[in-house]
Amino acid sequence: MGKILCNNIKEFNSSKVMAKSKYEYVRTFEMEDKCLQNCWIVVRLDGRSFHRFTSSHKFEKPNDKRALELMNRSAVAVMEELQDVSLAYGQSDEYSFVLRKDTNMYNRRQSKIMSAINSIFSASYVHYWSSYFKNIKLLYPPSFDARTVLYPSDQNLRDYLSWRQADTHINNLYNTAFWGLVLMKGLSNNEAEKILCGTVSSEKNEILFKECGTNYNNELPIYRKGTVLVRKLIRIPSSKSKKHVVCPLHVDIIGDDFWKEHDEILNLEKIKFNKDFNPEDNFYIVRNS
Ligand SMILES: Nc1nc2c(ncn2[C@@H]2O[C@H](COP(=O)(O)OP(=O)(O)OP(=O)(O)O)[C@@H](O)[C@H]2O)c(=O)[nH]1
């Protein structure tokens, strides 16, 4: 029975190849959306209504480390699947993916690239949820919006990433001070908001230190800097061959140091061997390499 069905399918397919159906013309309605050559392609995802999602799932305030690590794991899944994503940067409920400017993935079709990234990321977020939120049930499916932006110069790309990291700093300093006043000092949300209204960074640092005894510089780097994911080759003590890994770093990406140390990214060179790699550091082995 199974064999007959199989033959039928074959016949149907070959006749389809020979004669185009009268419906074929609808393909011409598809829009050309090829990303301009020689530009960095950046896809940014952002959690949809995560204010609601995070409160429904009782995320810790102002930062829930489990949530950030789940975002990182989902972003690594994107890098495992799509080799031309050379760097990713994430904070809060957002992640940016940078594709090599010479990528030919999906013939550079914007909608294919963006939808593949969003789908791998969103599915992974659900898939890995229980590994990070062990006893917390996922109450409803989280979702993400996505946009694609092209950057024609290396400086534009660096400025884009600097913008996202500056945003991390601004938001995190505010949120740390706000929740410090509310959760540690017992102020109401309105009172905390009034105290912080119109303050500059140094004043927020001072309020945090004086009122809550918190030195902002001692907050975890993952909160203050976000996470940048880079590809490296490392030698793992238990294995003789070099392994392709993705390393999560919580470092400054605004200054030159990061770009000098990881110059293979902008120079479009091969993944570098990291001889200084500390086995104590976190890394994810890339499955599809
Ligand atoms: N408690 C907690 N909330 C978080 C954390 N990370 C993100 N959020 C929440 O997620 C929101 C993300 O901000 P937005 O993306 O501007 O807001 P949104 O509700 O997702 O709305 P849209 O993106 O416009 O759909 C923050 O305002 C927080 O409410 C976290 O670690 N802990």
Ligand SMILES: [Mg+2]
């Ligand atoms: Mg959001």
